[in-house]
Amino acid sequence: AQSVTQLGSHVSVSEGALVLLRCNYSSSVPPYLFWYVQYPNQGLQLLLKYTSAATLVKGINGFEAEFKKSETSFHLTKPSAHMSDAAEYFCAVILPGSGNLIFGKGTKLSVKP
C-alpha cells in the first residue's frame, strides 16, 4: 500500500530564506509523486509532479523537488521565500492506474517579513 508522510505540520521561514518542505513516501512499486498547494478557501493547485523521468523536477513559482529512491523522499524546495508562498502544501502519491491520489496531512508554510 502507498502512504505519504509530511514532516512538520507547520513551517515558518523569513522572506528570502530557503523553503524546505519534507515528504517521504512508501510504495511497493515506482509511484508517481506530486506536490500541490492550497490557498485559503481555494482548491488545490499542482506545483509539480514526478513521473519517473528526471529525478529533479522543476515546478511553478520557483519550486522544485528531487526524487530520491534510496531515501524514499520527495522534498520540496524554493531558494527564496516570498510572502505570497504562505499556504498549505500537500505531497501526494499515486499508483499508476489506481486513480487514488493519496495525500499527506499537509504542511502550512508561514512567511515572516
Next chain:
Amino acid sequence: KAGVTQTPRYLIKTRGQQVTLSCSPISGHRSVSWYQQTPGQGLQFLFEYFSETQRNKGNFPGRFSGRQFSNSRSEMNVSTLELGDSALYLCASSLASGGTDTQYFGPGTRLTVL
C-alpha cells in the same frame, strides 16, 4: 480554457437529509475524481469516474455515491447525512483515467451538516 467548476460553493444541511454536489470538468477532460477534505482526516479519495463509469473507489460507505453524464459532468450524492460528513468536497478532472495525468482541482463545495 475554463477551469473546473463546482456548485454550490457552500451548503448547509441537517442530519438525515441528502445532498447532491455538482462538478463540471475542464473541457475535453473525461475523468472526474472526488475527494473529501476534513481537518481530522485530511484529503481522502472518494471515487473516480471516466466515460460515465466508476473506475476507482475509495474507502467510504455506500451513502456516498456518484455518477457521470455523457458530457463528463459529474454529481456526487450523500444520503442520510451525518455530522461527520461536514467537509470540503473537491473534485478534480483529468484527460485520462488512473491518476497519472495531472488532476486539476475545482474550488470545492463546503458542506456543513447541523
